[in-house]
Amino acid sequence: MKKAISISVNGVSQQHEVEPRLLLVHYLRDVLGLTGTHIGCETSLCGACTIMLDGQAVKSCTVLAVQANGAEVTTIEGLVKNGELHPMQEGFWERHGLQCGYCTPGMIMAANQIIDRNASPSREEIRHGLEGNLCRCTGYQHIVEAVEHAAKKSTV
Amino acid sequence: MANYVGQRIKRTEDPRLIKGLAHYVDDIRLPDTLQVAFVRSVYAHARISSIDTSEALKAPGVVAIYTGKDIANKIGPVPCASALPGLKVPDYRVLAQDKIYFVGQPIAAVVAEDAYAARDALDLVTVDYEDLPAVVDVEEAAKGGTIIHESFGDNIAYKLTAGEGDIDAALAASDHVLKQRLVHQRLAPIAMEGRGVLARYFPGEEELTVWSSTQIPHLLRTQLALMIGIPENKLRVITPEVGGAFGSKLNVYAEEALLGWISMQLGKPVKWIEGRRENIQSTIHGRGQVGYVEIGCKNNGTITGLRYNVFADLGAYHQLLTPAIPTLTGLMLSGAYRIPAIQINVTGCFTNKMATDAYRGAGRPEATYVVERAMDLVAAELGMDPAEVRRKNFPAANEFPFHTATGLDYDSGNYEAALNKAQEIIDYPALRAEQKRAREEGRLLGIGISTYVEICALGPSQAMPAGGWESATVRIEPTGKVTVLTGASPHGQGQETSFAQIAADELGVDLNDVTVIHGDTGVVQYGIGTFGSRATAVGGTAVLVAIQKLKEKANKIAAHLLKADASRISFAGGRYSCAPIAVAAGASEPVMPVGEAPAGALPEADTDGKSSLTIQDVALAAHIAKDLPPDTEPGLSATYFFEPKNFTFPFGTHIVVVEIDRETGDINFLRYVAVDDCGKVINPLLVDGQIQGGIVQSIGQALYEEVVYDEQGQLITGSLMDYALPRAMHVPWLELDRTETPSPVNPLGVKGVGEAGTIGATPAIVGAIVDALSPFGVKHLDMPVKPEAVWRIINA
Numbered sequence: 001m002k003k004a005i006s007i008s009v010n011g012v013s014q015q016h017e018v019e020p021r022l023l024l025v026h027y028l029r030d031v032l033g034l035t036g037t038h039i040g041c042e043t044s045l046c047g048a049c050t051i052m053l054d055g056q057a058v059k060s061c062t063v064l065a066v067q068a069n070g071a072e073v074t075t076i077e078g079l080v081k082n083g084e085l086h087p088m089q090e091g092f093w094e095r096h097g098l099q100c101g102y103c104t105p106g107m108i109m110a111a112n113q114i115i116d117r118n119a120s121p122s123r124e125e126i127r128h129g130l131e132g133n134l135c136r137c138t139g140y141q142h143i144v145e146a147v148e149h150a151a152k153k154s155t156v
Numbered sequence: 157m158a159n160y161v162g163q164r165i166k167r168t169e170d171p172r173l174i175k176g177l178a179h180y181v182d183d184i185r186l187p188d189t190l191q192v193a194f195v196r197s198v199y200a201h202a203r204i205s206s207i208d209t210s211e212a213l214k215a216p217g218v219v220a221i222y223t224g225k226d227i228a229n230k231i232g233p234v235p236c237a238s239a240l241p242g243l244k245v246p247d248y249r250v251l252a253q254d255k256i257y258f259v260g261q262p263i264a265a266v267v268a269e270d271a272y273a274a275r276d277a278l279d280l281v282t283v284d285y286e287d288l289p290a291v292v293d294v295e296e297a298a299k300g301g302t303i304i305h306e307s308f309g310d311n312i313a314y315k316l317t318a319g320e321g322d323i324d325a326a327l328a329a330s331d332h333v334l335k336q337r338l339v340h341q342r343l344a345p346i347a348m349e350g351r352g353v354l355a356r357y358f359p360g361e362e363e364l365t366v367w368s369s370t371q372i373p374h375l376l377r378t379q380l381a382l383m384i385g386i387p388e389n390k391l392r393v394i395t396p397e398v399g400g401a402f403g404s405k406l407n408v409y410a411e412e413a414l415l416g417w418i419s420m421q422l423g424k425p426v427k428w429i430e431g432r433r434e435n436i437q438s439t440i441h442g443r444g445q446v447g448y449v450e451i452g453c454k455n456n457g458t459i460t461g462l463r464y465n466v467f468a469d470l471g472a473y474h475q476l477l478t479p480a481i482p483t484l485t486g487l488m489l490s491g492a493y494r495i496p497a498i499q500i501n502v503t504g505c506f507t508n509k510m511a512t513d514a515y516r517g518a519g520r521p522e523a524t525y526v527v528e529r530a531m532d533l534v535a536a537e538l539g540m541d542p543a544e545v546r547r548k549n550f551p552a553a554n555e556f557p558f559h560t561a562t563g564l565d566y567d568s569g570n571y572e573a574a575l576n577k578a579q580e581i582i583d584y585p586a587l588r589a590e591q592k593r594a595r596e597e598g599r600l601l602g603i604g605i606s607t608y609v610e611i612c613a614l615g616p617s618q619a620m621p622a623g624g625w626e627s628a629t630v631r632i633e634p635t636g637k638v639t640v641l642t643g644a645s646p647h648g649q650g651q652e653t654s655f656a657q658i659a660a661d662e663l664g665v666d667l668n669d670v671t672v673i674h675g676d677t678g679v680v681q682y683g684i685g686t687f688g689s690r691a692t693a694v695g696g697t698a699v700l701v702a703i704q705k706l707k708e709k710a711n712k713i714a715a716h717l718l719k720a721d722a723s724r725i726s727f728a729g730g731r732y733s734c735a736p737i738a739v740a741a742g743a744s745e746p747v748m749p750v751g752e753a754p755a756g757a758l759p760e761a762d763t764d765g766k767s768s769l770t771i772q773d774v775a776l777a778a779h780i781a782k783d784l785p786p787d788t789e790p791g792l793s794a795t796y797f798f799e800p801k802n803f804t805f806p807f808g809t810h811i812v813v814v815e816i817d818r819e820t821g822d823i824n825f826l827r828y829v830a831v832d833d834c835g836k837v838i839n840p841l842l843v844d845g846q847i848q849g850g851i852v853q854s855i856g857q858a859l860y861e862e863v864v865y866d867e868q869g870q871l872i873t874g875s876l877m878d879y880a881l882p883r884a885m886h887v888p889w890l891e892l893d894r895t896e897t898p899s900p901v902n903p904l905g906v907k908g909v910g911e912a913g914t915i916g917a918t919p920a921i922v923g924a925i926v927d928a929l930s931p932f933g934v935k936h937l938d939m940p941v942k943p944e945a946v947w948r949i950i951n952a
Contacts (some may be wrong), residue, residue: 003425021272035183038399040348041432045876049346060815076176088172096841099849100648101173102399127884134876136348136400136651137648139852139913140884142845147310 643683
């Protein structure tokens with residue numbers, strides 16, 4: 001019953017035989033060992049598992065690994081380039097946009113999509129852009145500041 | 157000298173977290189790990205007629221299944237650390253025996269080769285139940301009817317009366333006595349990472365290692381050793397990265413003991429990762445009080461007395477601190493005010509629900525809500541401004557330590573300063589004028605105020621069930637790197653950074669030369685853990701004093717090496733010298749840069765003929781130990797266990813402005829100003845983060861969150877589809893400021909900040925909504941205040 005899939009993850013081509021019911025998030029975590037993508041809710045409400053799938057921020061707990069066959073996936077582990085933090089990662093660090101860090105990878109991936117679509121979002125737009133992601137620690141204010149930081153840095 | 161304390165230092169723990177390289181329990185991978193899943197009760201109250209595991213055992217990948225009878229005499233009960241007089245403590249086994257007491261109670265543990273196989277097999281376990289009537293409402297529970305634990309004869313776990321002063325006389329002598337029923341709804345803590353346990357037993361060494369997402373690794377080790385019957389020194393508890401807790405992991409859970417025991421049976425690692433539905437069913441809840449407040453006052457607004465009769469919804473079983481939480485409510489019923497007579501009467505009741513226990517604030521948000529709502533009732537009754545009623549009853553700044561009628565001595569405070577500052581920031585007179593205009597236009601603008609005080613830095617051991625101190629070991633390694641081992645167990649608060657700030661300042665070294673290690677009982681000396689806003693006030697002080705001890709020894713060694721009398725040696729900027737010398741701020745000089753050391757041996761300490769030495773030179777000399785003063789132990793480390801003499805009492809003022817949409821009943825925040833005083837601040841960035849996060853959890857309680865069980869005891873808010881958490885667009889911009897009144901309880905002067913937001917905010921938010929609706933005669937609304945309730949008032 002296993003299906004062969006081929007997915008590019010963080011620029012590396014991966015080929016595996018997987019159960020059709022295997023969730024993409026479990027493929028990333030359990031097959032590839034990329035444990036930076038987290039699971040927080042079971043009902044696609046928390047966004048901790050957000051990744052980029054062919055340029056779209058998606059919740060990897062709602063995608064089957066077989067559905068991602070042929071796709072390009074970027075996870076949190078793929079953001080650091082040449083040892084340099086991505087501007088969004090830097091923003092979260094600079095502005096204390098995380099406490100326990102559990103929602104952070106998904107939050108960063110979702111936030112990247114916000115500034116992909118709108119280079120200088122307002123605070124209101126940032127808040128709406130993050131509506132699919134829950135954070136229980138920060139109260140969101142420092143996350144909003146982190147996204148602003150990254151937006152400024154990215155447009156310089 | 158380096159000066160890190162007081163600065164907005166970004167966190168040293170963040171790089172691993174933002175890169176996705178940190179390890180939470182589920183990220184730790186051991187070969188041959190088996191996965192555990194639980195069959196949990198679908199009934200709230202039932203007898204188990206039979207459990208059939210035969211089909212499940214035949215399922216692919218299933219290795220073993222354990223039920224209640226397998227563990228009955230093997231694993232001790234889930235512990236309750238509260239010792240209240242006359243407390244009834246039910247026998248809480250890690251798997252249900254013959255009866256079910258709440259939805260989600262574990263009945264059987266399925267062990268399989270992978271998580272999908274374990275989950276599949278759950279559906280093949282057949283449990284026959286004989287359904288019983290459920291006890292859900294706490295006030296009904298107190299009356300009797302269906303008895304949950306038959307041997308107790310009733311559903312009352314304990315009754316407790318506390319307080320000082322003659323409350324009956326005080327209320328009788330009042331010009332006004334106001335009464336209100338208040339509901340503190342049950343909340344689910346919802347740490348973004350649920351609980352998780354990984355256990356590995358080595359049969360040869362007879363050693364068990366338990367990785368658990370907990371706030372209390374050492375206390376957990378002790379309790380698990382007792383439950384499982386393994387010697388405590390053969391059990392190691394490791395707390396890896398913890399994805400939030402908020403009190404929900406300040407506990408000892410059935411699953412933690414069971415996983416350890418299963419690993420011992422099978423000789424393989426076993427893992428259980430809690431799902432969100434399990435988390436809402438079977439991780440502790442918070443709050444859950446229904447109470448009746450009576451407050452007396454004079455015509456001029458002076459408060460004369462306060463009584464609070466409360467029914468505490470404890471749930472079916474006691475978790476670690478379940479019965480103790482309402483006692484914290486009793487302690488804080490004086491709020492920020494001089495109240496000559498106070499009485500609390502607690503009736504702690506069993507219900508067919510998950511246990512309540514410590515959720516961020518733990519009994520104190522309830523107290524603050526009671527007092528602050530009561531102050532608003534007084535203001536409304538007398539036609540006074542709510543800020544003025546509060547101001548009138550504050551103890552003055554020079555009256556501290558201030559004794560309350562709840563038996564506490566508040567350490568320090570200046571409540572009026574915080575109120576004044578918040579009123580200035582929001583321009584209170586202009587705001588009231590704007591409200592008047594708005595009302596004339598028919599707009600529903602409301603202003604809410606809370607002037608709270610909280611009890612933190614828990615606490616003196618006399619007042620704690622299992623020690624209230626905290627520990628630290630500080631050592632300077634031969635290479636000059638500083639290692640801090642703390643018994644606190646941070647899980648998002650950032651003490652790897654703030655403790656490094658304390659250590660770097662005290663030792664005059666670079667922040668990056670300090671590493672803070674926590675959460676591993678195999679590495680760190682015994683500690684208590686992180687809860688009750690205690691880690692920095694108690695644990696940070698332990699770090700400070702351990703360093704002071706270490707420096708006493710370093711001073712002696714330095715004097716010896718510099719061939720000077722110890723009294724002539726001074727320490728500044730990380731350097732011992734005979735006379736003070738100027739050193740660039742923050743400069744630290746590791747004696748042996750990595751990669752430059754000669755292979756195979758430590759370098760000789762080059763101390764001859766020098767007029768000054770860095771503390772790191774001294775550390776190397778202390779380890780080489782060829783030239784130490786007589787009777788000096790080699791090495792350079794010190795351990796200190798700090799026992800605080802009192803709690804600390806942070807305080808502040810929150811002012812909230814809301815406007816209600818007449819058409820929809822929607823509640824919109826216009827301003828949120830918070831002035832908090834948590835004593836001396838080590839890192840303002842982290843303090844802001846704590847306050848913001850706490851306030852937003854309060855917004856959750858005030859407007860959205862509620863654990864709801866129906867009349868059969870079914871949990872109908874069992875996923876995040878139904879349990880509503882605040883999201884980014886639900887919360888306003890928070891305008892934060894501070895006053896800084898040092899605590900005399902510890903040498904750092906810090907008070908703690910982890911719970912301030914959840915304690916100060918809810919009454920201000922509800923107060924603002926009630927104020928907005930006051931034109932409709934509204935005096936009080938219960939939480940969560942939903943638009944529907946507001947709309948009904950407007951359209952009544």
